[in-house]
Amino acid sequence: MQIVIFKNKDNTFSILVPTQEALQIATIQQIAEKDVPAGCPYWIVDSSELPQGVPVEAIYIDENEFPPHGYGGKSNEFPPEIIEKYLAMKGG
């Protein structure tokens, strides 16, 4: 399963897990752009790569060594076409 790790403005890191229903209407990159705080760099990784038993506070990624896959978008909402797809899936 793919997840998103992003770096906050206070240089801490967070782990973002997409829901299955969201993955039915959007890619993980689209979800990351929506849910990652604006301007924060993010990396898409496989969850199996995360070391178990390590708290999120211990996560660190060197941006210079591993260029981010993207940055959080300005909007915290999906584009209209994805929302329409989601509502149609829900019978709207």
Add this chain to the structure above:
Amino acid sequence: MADFRGTILTQRGRNLLAKAQTGATLTFTRIKIGDGLWSTETDPTQLNDLVSPKLNLPIQDIRVVGDGTVRLRFVITNTGLSQGFFMREIGIYAQDPDLGEILYAVAYAGDRADFIPSDGVTKVENVVDIYTVIANAQNVTAVISDTVVLATKRDIDELAQSLDNLSSQVNSQITSQINNLTQQLNDTASTLSNQISTVKPEAGSTAPTLTYTGKLWVDANDFLRYYDGSAWKNIKVNFADTVDGFHASQTPTANTIPVADSSGKIADGWLNFVANDPKVKTALNASGDAPIYACRAWVNFNGTTSPPTIRASGNVSSITKNGTGDYTVNFAVAMPDANYAVVMIHTDCLTGTWVPKVLTSTNASTSPITYTTTAIRIGFGNSSGSGDVNVLSVAIFR
């Protein structure tokens, strides 16, 4: 009857007859009768008119006899005659192309004349035929009057014979035509009868023995079927705008069946949505008068794993683990505003007893404090720290 001894051509009559022999038309104009007494000196060939004319009589009929003579028919009547007279002389008048009307011929009865009484008790209507010479004249006519017509027995007999012949001919033709029409009608009726007998559906529990393509049959269940040349098939009816015979429409209309539009949806107008409709509340097991409100987003996840494990969700696009006991629930579709109610419950803290709360004030300057239309940030902890929880349920109501 007066005894006239034949007609005598006048000199002018002879001259006109001579003209007629060379092609001029000989036209008789009228008859005159009179009571003139001829003396021994009277030369009838030199007469230009009767000695004593009494009546002008129109010619009723003319017939060329064929022996050089012509028969002129006129009627002697005393209608309007104020004074009777002896009919002694008859004058035949004709039209000369050069002289005008002339006395063509005369006849004289002398003392063998008849008396024509005045109009009164005695009525006189005599048909008289008088013959005169026309020799070989080819063009002989007469000015025929139709004011008085009296027919002889022979005329009537001839007319009757003509009528009989005509009647017989007409009857024969009509009978022939009627016979022809009758035969045509019989043929048409026979043809139609054959066609109807073969086209009309047969009814019965078993299929008709007479079969041909298109043959119709009403079976035991009253279904109309047709023979396609090899088997009996059910007739299908294509009603373009009906469903099972009922009118259908995409537009909400009384007494119609709704049909979906091109996208497969039925127009909203067909359904009457009412807030907190009792039927809806009953379907949701919501008894009583209190209204019902919907949960707009929810999620059940395990925050102790890395990454968090989402068990199930609704209208949630992702869960973010910001730190120990610190999560953000991101909505797939935004709330109408941020005044929604948050319901949270958790089980199984890894360490200690944590209090769930919506994070609104910690590290506001560096870490986003989220209580917005698109996400909510929640945390678990107490005065000594924070911790992850195993089963965390979050529901949003608005």
